[in-house]
Amino acid sequence: MTATVRKKHFSLAKSRRLIQWLVVIGTFIIGLRHILPGEASRGGSFDSFCAFGGIETLLPYLFTGHTLKSTNLLNFSVLLGTLGVALVAGRAFCGWLCPLGAVQDFVTEWTRKLLGEKRHVRGRRSKIILPLRLPASLDRPLRYAKYLTLAVILVASLSMVFPPLREFCLVRAVFSLKMTSLLWFTLVVFLAGSILVERFWCKYFCPLGATLAIFNKISPVRLIMENNHCNNCGRCDIECSMDIADVPHHLDHPECVRCMECLNTCAREGSLELKIG
Amino acid sequence: MKIHPRYYPAIIIAAYVIFLLIGILLGFGPKEGGEGHGRGAFLPCLCLTLEVPA
Structure with a gap:
């Protein structure tokens, strides 16, 4: 069977990058508003x-009526907006609308450029040493850490006054512009992790990602593979930011953030739909 | 049913906005303001609704 090269008139990757920039700028504006006087009255x-604040405060609200x-x-x-996206398209919020996911993607891209990659060729493994891929023996158990984080936060929220993760909150560390020493520490760890491992936070520690993971199995908008067309070239495996192995056979994987890089990278028309x- | 990938971003954004608006219409807005500790009308209303038949 001859390979049909997909004609690309529309770039899904460019749309995603545009949306990610808008989300990051929007979150910075919210952060800026946060440092202006009179915030409380607005x-x-x-x-x-x-x-995730909604998840942190859900149980206290149900039991006491107060957030x-x-x-x-x-x-x-x-x-509810985030769950709505998850109901329709799985973890697409992580891949498209999450400001932290966007920052991690930017950090990975900038790291590659700083290390000398002039132009990233889709589907070709980069010669640049970073980001690293952790060995499976370390990667696999670490992936469960986010579920543990979620469970601990839910239990802890019942006896807390402030949200349990507040002092280490990554969104506050990156965007709130009101820094404490703990938030500086969190920011440094986050940036170092993101430089070393692509989507470090999403893969291993994000409790919101853990909450949304189940929706990948039930969401109606999804990718499917046409067996007759895929030749297992592995281009999508190379581009997968979540390092999912054998992407065409794991399109509903709970780790998938529905970024659609696999669809964008696939060179055989009709393989992924x-x-x- | 196949969808053209160009509609995917619009689907995600539409889903987010629609469900966000549903939440706000249900009363989960920033009305209480300030440093949080909000108390909504949704939960008391729900409790009252459930108590009426009893």
């Missing part, structure tokens, strides 16, 4: 715009 602290301090009822709306239902 409704909602910085934390109240966080989707945790620094969170707000708006957290539930933001969480986006479907609803």
